[in-house]
Amino acid sequence: MDAGMNRIKHTNGVQIRRKVVQGTMFGLFRISAAINGAALLVVVYFLVVRGWRAINWTFLTQPPVDSMTKGGILPCIIGTLCLSIGAIAVALPIGVASAIYLHEYARPGKVVRLIRLAINNLAGVPSVVFGLFGLAFFVVYLDMGVSILAGSLTLGALTLPVIIGSTEEALRAVPDTYREASLGLGATKWQTIYRVVLPTALPGILTGAILGISRAAGETAPIMFTAAVFFTPSLPTSIFDEIMALPYHIYVLATAGTDIEATRPLQYGTALVLIALVLGLNLVAIIYRARLRRDR
Amino acid sequence: MMLRNSMQNSLKMSTEDLDFYYGDFHALYGITLDFYENQVTALIGPSGCGKSTLLRCLNRMNDLISYSRADGKVLLDGDDIYDPNVDVVALRRHVGMVFQKPNPFPKSIFENVAYGLRVNGVKDKSFLAERVETSLKQAALWDEVKERLHDSALGLSGGQQQRLCIARAMAVEPEVLLMDEPASALDPIATQKIEELIHQLKDTYTIIIVTHNMQQAARVSDVTAFFYLGKLIEVDQTETIFTRPNLQETSDYITGRFG
Numbered sequence: 159m160d161a162g163m164n165r166i167k168h169t170n171g172v173q174i175r176r177k178v179v180q181g182t183m184f185g186l187f188r189i190s191a192a193i194n195g196a197a198l199l200v201v202v203y204f205l206v207v208r209g210w211r212a213i214n215w216t217f218l219t220q221p222p223v224d225s226m227t228k229g230g231i232l233p234c235i236i237g238t239l240c241l242s243i244g245a246i247a248v249a250l251p252i253g254v255a256s257a258i259y260l261h262e263y264a265r266p267g268k269v270v271r272l273i274r275l276a277i278n279n280l281a282g283v284p285s286v287v288f289g290l291f292g293l294a295f296f297v298v299y300l301d302m303g304v305s306i307l308a309g310s311l312t313l314g315a316l317t318l319p320v321i322i323g324s325t326e327e328a329l330r331a332v333p334d335t336y337r338e339a340s341l342g343l344g345a346t347k348w349q350t351i352y353r354v355v356l357p358t359a360l361p362g363i364l365t366g367a368i369l370g371i372s373r374a375a376g377e378t379a380p381i382m383f384t385a386a387v388f389f390t391p392s393l394p395t396s397i398f399d400e401i402m403a404l405p406y407h408i409y410v411l412a413t414a415g416t417d418i419e420a421t422r423p424l425q426y427g428t429a430l431v432l433i434a435l436v437l438g439l440n441l442v443a444i445i446y447r448a449r450l451r452r453d454r
Numbered sequence: 455m456m457l458r459n460s461m462q463n464s465l466k467m468s469t470e471d472l473d474f475y476y477g478d479f480h481a482l483y484g485i486t487l488d489f490y491e492n493q494v495t496a497l498i499g500p501s502g503c504g505k506s507t508l509l510r511c512l513n514r515m516n517d518l519i520s521y522s523r524a525d526g527k528v529l530l531d532g533d534d535i536y537d538p539n540v541d542v543v544a545l546r547r548h549v550g551m552v553f554q555k556p557n558p559f560p561k562s563i564f565e566n567v568a569y570g571l572r573v574n575g576v577k578d579k580s581f582l583a584e585r586v587e588t589s590l591k592q593a594a595l596w597d598e599v600k601e602r603l604h605d606s607a608l609g610l611s612g613g614q615q616q617r618l619c620i621a622r623a624m625a626v627e628p629e630v631l632l633m634d635e636p637a638s639a640l641d642p643i644a645t646q647k648i649e650e651l652i653h654q655l656k657d658t659y660t661i662i663i664v665t666h667n668m669q670q671a672a673r674v675s676d677v678t679a680f681f682y683l684g685k686l687i688e689v690d691q692t693e694t695i696f697t698r699p700n701l702q703e704t705s706d707y708i709t710g711r712f713g
Contacts, residue, residue, distance in 0.1 A: 265520055266520070333557070335553060335555060335557035336557060336559060336560075337518075338515065338518070338551075338553060338557070339553065339557045339558075339559065339619070339622075340559070340569070340573075341515070341518070341546065342513065342515065342546055342550065342551040342553075342623070343546065343547075343550070343569060343570035343573065343622065343623065343626055344543050344544065344546045344547035344570060344573065344574060344626060345543070345569075345570075345573040346543050346573070349573045353569070353572075353573065354559055357560075357561075358559075358560055
């Protein structure tokens, strides 16, 4: 072998060790990434195997009967949909407005730091604490009772940090050159935000919103004191009605049902519906974002 | 600094003893400079000399930077634009700007040009269409885009995007056009088109251009001002600056000995 070729081959110990370290580290990273994907697959596989037999037309379109050992889960599906829509109706306007204030208007300083600290702490509050807060404040103090409204407000408060975070992220991704161009043409700050910044940030904001909903849809603790009940065969007619909800229904069947063993398939079936709903929402977010990006 | 040659063009803008600070950093020192109608004034100097800062004082774009401060006067037709009663939004309609990197909005070609009119409350569709066409023609872009006005502006080439940005700036009919290295991100052919455009546009506008490119300054401008370390070193007819500058620093810079 000539000297020129040797220069670029692994010949000495340093080069070989480097290669081994490279290989090991990338292997570890790859395994970590694979564990993520595997975890989701295992959960879904588990639920499908145990739950798919429970799922049929009656299950999706009828209320539970015979002390919830038979029948369907329609009130739970409707209830969870109401709570999710309610939560986003509460959190999206407030969250987006807060993020616009923090990112576009507020001058960096003590006040902004304080608000950010509050938001970060809000994100760290355990969901059961939100449930208790909702019970004390919305249900009792504001006298809303156990209702869709109280549950939506509680879930909205829980979702708020997610929405603010993702909206700020989306606003940060809008190049400053757009803002300069708009202001340079004699647009006001609000016109710039409304006509240029928000439309550009929209895919990111909506993605965050839908991820927020899908998280809210799966929460149990915040709604068990504020919106959800053990059993109600009727569908809600107003926002002051109490409802059944998918996550709470699973909890009830699995811990306090009349015949826990006999309802196992129903529990897994309900869980499967819930996870399908959540994954479906995420899918909608992904497709919607892709379409908005393509339309640019 | 007054020009030695008498000008037949009338004074459009001027700065009087303008100081500018970014926080504690003193970026401009007592700049006094005149800009004349229907002339192209080039601001040249090494990076960090303050030429872009000065440009951005002329439409108060620097207001966007927190902790920045301007002292002194900037006059537009004799009125101080830093007067507390001045509406910055209105000012920017009269003093338009084209930026270093082409920055069309992620909207259609038509909507990009119509933007400035729309934010000024124009709703009349035929008026909008007419103004969009005129502006695109002025920017020498009409023939290239007339078939696809409603396609995304982001699909245009870099040179086309920059001409679109010029059309967008002109649609609101400003009196002064500020250009911050408008061709630095473009290839030579696109650059040439922009330079030809600047030649035509000075019939209508007062143009002030920042450039790093000496040949460009020599080609497009009537007056050249040389800046160094935040100070205005020398200003004169472009021909004079490039052939027999008064000061050694100017001569060193334009011949490429530093900067």
